[in-house]
Amino acid sequence: MMLSDFPLFPEAASTMAHQVDALYAFLTVICGTVSILVFILIIFLAIKYRRRPDNQLAQDQEPPALLEAAWIIIPFIIFMVMFVWGAWVYFRLSRVPDNAIDVYATGRQWMWKFQHPTGQREINTLHVPVGRPVRITMASEDVIHSLYFPAFRTKADVLPNRYRTIWFEATKTGRFHIFCAEYCGTMHSGMIGWVEVMKDTDYQRWLAGGSEGSMASQGEKLFQKYACNTCHTNDATGRGPVLAGLYNTTVALTDNSMVKADDNYIRESILTPQSKVVRGFAPVMPTFQGQVNEEDLLKLLAYVKSLSAPKPATVAVESQQSMQTSAGSPLAPGAGQAPQPTTTGKGNQP
Amino acid sequence: MSDTTLHAHADEHPPHHPFLQHHFEDLGQQHEASTLGMWMFLTTEILFFGGVLCAYWIYRVMYPAAWAEAASLQNWQMGAINTIVLIISSLTMALAVRASQLGQRMGTVVMLVLTLLFGGIFLGVKGYEYSVHFHEGLFPGAQTFTWHENPALAPQVQLFMAFYFTMTGLHAIHMVIGAGLLLWFIRRAWRGDFGPEYYAPVEIMGLYWHFVDIVWIFLFPFLYLIHSAGGHHG
């Protein structure tokens, strides 16, 4: 009668939910069996061999030693099955499908802010289409939060110093809980919301309704506002590298290492530009730490990502790369134009 | 109880040494127990300093440029002098242990006093460096960190300085505790407590002092002598 008030199993509304549930069921069966077996055995043995006048003394009888090996090896094999299965599910939960659509999220005490690439913004509610993988790129403005969708069986901590991503593909339309799962202060339990899963057509209609322009176009405005465009021009004449086509390529750094230009790399390039300096360039880019807030940062990110548009970008990539190799090699070893740290200290010149 | 196979021969001891505690069988057991105890304690110290070193290395790998820049703000001459000073004090400490092993009362006292003296010099130099950093605005904190000669690196330089003060500060606290102990040991040595039979306390004091020296042996290159990664860029 009260079944709706007394659920034993959460709703499963994503492609991964059933896989997590299957793993859960497997573990419950194995572990449940073992636990019950242990209970039954101890109760049975404790009753059967309870102390009576005729067995004041334990019979000094040792079970065969083979047993010892058995209960080391058999559980171990079972454990390894659990590990492999768990790892497999984890990997699928971590690996974002390539065709995912993007949503951006910011956590702050105590609300969730979502932005869609088309520019819609919402608080504590998230609209997504059913049947399409959705990737959420997110960061926190203050402490650590954790974006949790129980019905999708996924969550990820939202950090103040870098982007995390989380993805899901909803399989049902409807409203599902959003919780904050990492303790974040007074209203931690109030940092909740709903995810609205809509039919794709409804979703497209929803997206069309009213906006301040796409995130990328807002990012473009910021790109001018923060004067990024003074250095990052569309051709190789600027002081900074051309950003078109940068996203998801591999970048060579001055210390000869290579990094992938992913979300976090771009974020880092803006906030702590000197920590990874592109080969062939002087570390002259100023830090924007403390000047660009998380939401604007996401817009800049969306803009830089939008520059990877295929047509002109392929040209840009090539020109940028050839520029780097030609300009890079003569500059590389001890070109002296970089400010040498040793000149600023005191008392350190021999 | 008359059954002699049951019980240790409790009263075959010669008269008890004045420093033998009642629950030990003899001075050998006491000596062994106390040095083992000290080593256990040093184990915890290794992990104590090791924890902060681990954090330090994580960031050093993350921010090589800032680390090199920040290390160049340290006065390496002072660091080098202090390293030598501390090594000398370690030598005198070792000699103090030796003197007490050989029952040389005055030798022990003199060596302990020298150890204290060099330890004091070390702390003096360290204090001087601290005051200079303070004036340079290198002390981490919203108000106190005013160093911005290289604005792009300043945040991570501040991070480095947080390590600098945590690590050298903890080291200095250990030195101060060591100095306090030395004072007490000098008194006991003067009183003639130690000798070939009973020098475990001096040995333990030595273990502690050498450990503090070892910490510095690592801190010196870590904090003063970082060469910029990759060599050619800031």
Add this chain to the structure above:
Amino acid sequence: MSSLTLHDVRITGAEGSRNYINDEYGALSWLLTKDHKRIAILYLISITIMFLLGGSFAVIMRVELLTPEGDLLTSDTYNKMFTLHGIVMIFFFLIPVIPAILGNFILPIQLGAKDFAFPKINLLSWYLYIFAAAVGLYVIITGGVDTGWTFYTPFSTQYSNTHVIGVTFAGFIAGFSSILTGLNFIVTIHRMRAPGLTWYRLPLFVWALYATSVVMLLATPVLAITLVMLMFERFTGIGIFNPAIGGDPVLYQHMFWFYSHPAVYIMILPAMGVASEVVAAFTRKKIFGYRFVAFSSLGIAFLGFLVWAHHLFVAGISVYSALIFAFLSFFVAVPSAIKVFNWTATLYKASVSWATPMLYILGFIGLFTIGGVTGLFLAALGLDIHVHDTYFVVAHFHYVMVGGTVMAYLAGIHYWWPKITGRMYNEFWARLAALLVFVGFNLTFFPQFILGYLGMPRRYHAYAPEFQVLNVMSTAGASILAVGYALPLIYLGFSLRFGRKAGVNPWGAVGLEWTTSSPPPKHNFEETPVVTWDAYDYPAMMKAVGETQNV
């Protein structure tokens, strides 16, 4: 030959003579004592008080959680409640409880030593504990703290406006207390064993405490330095985990769990030691696979250091390192399994007494198994994503900590109570309490597994209405549990005055502690014993004694 020895030893302790309790009188003779047995009593009193305090916080929380709305307490108060509950229970109750009370009392006696290697340091640990507890109480009285027991940055360093420095300082000091205890244990076990007491003759409680001490020594300093860095950061405003200057909050979590995961083995290993003692004593049998059980303690201690980041699976560590840590997490389960199966096998063809300590231990084995296997759920990466930071985790750790360690502690205190006080408690009430604890415990925490899988996050002051029924069950269970815990306070206190005299060896158990009078004399033994028998050599003893008392 060994039978003769046992027989003789058994009659050495003379009744009614001077013992450690009536040896000296006056408050100072207790507060300045260097006798490990008196220090154990000091710990017994102070740790019990802390347990009641931590339990009161739990009761307040459970009452608040009766309804989905946060109507009884404000959010801030609730947050302080679970934080203080966690801190008091972990740092001031569970970590010291078995080593500092039972270990302190029994370990030197089981080794046939007069005292620990460093009696003064032993007393110092107690004072450090008291000092830390005092600082903690001061913080509680002046407003509390709301970070959760894990003190995650940057909340703890920059956003909380409660007494974080005070309480982390208390944790820091308590850490030193536990370091010194561990140090004392290790040196004592290495250097103070009675003649003839070789490693393989040691009771398993000693092995367990040895492994525990290793963990204490190697893990606690890292917590200490982490808390120092945290205090420094909060103090100067700028520091090592601060994202604004490039710090990484996840690094804090690494360092915190480098201690705190091994710390859960600081909590469970001594409990496993007690279990081995009690199982042997009440089956009158040598523990099956003695060496396996002994070495599995060391195995757990070692492997326990390699798995800490299983607390960080969703915190933002790399996928590859998550795989490593999950893989290693399953390894720790192997030595735990060895123990469970060996205890169970010991019951086979034994002479099982249903005395109170044994009831608790039978409960312990079952509940620890449930707690342990649900740990496997959490270690299975893909599943942890869903249940991390939900009540599933809360249920898991209460099963291992309350169902495991607290049960084992209760078993231990009942088992050694006659030795400690010289008196027997009332068996009827004791068994009733054991039953209540078992029932109340399961009713409290089993529903939380379901809640967790349903998705109820932990540290929630108000929750979604569909979770209410299970929460009400949980609160109901907690009230039964409270009665179950209150009873021992009463009947054990009662036994001090009215209990039957215990005699040297009321259980007919073997072990050096059962060869000296109850309560033991000041220096434990009239003369240093020489050991010529193996641990738990019941057959030999039984032959020697002839007939036994019924228990």
Add this chain to the structure above:
Amino acid sequence: MADISVTEHHHSDHAPTHHVTPLWQYLLVFFALAVGTVLTVVASRFDLGMWNTPIALFIATVKATLVILFFMHVIHSTRLTWVVVIGSFLWLGVLFVLTFADYLTRSWSLY
């Protein structure tokens, strides 16, 4: 080596061999430590590319080992002491290796 054994005063099976290190050994170790310090400084003045850090670490480790073995008498200590010393550094290694296992693989991509 003019070792003076003082063990004959002990009548316990616990008694360790109490070894008095000859003076010249202490002085030699001290000299090595001083040289090591100078070497560290000198090496840091040159740009050795990626080798600067390993060299500094190597010299520091050698110095520390000398102090542990000779000043702290581990070379003449019981096996247990060796275990304790080596064990504590191994444990520190666990902290380093597993923490770095996270940081160094964070940028690896998933396939």
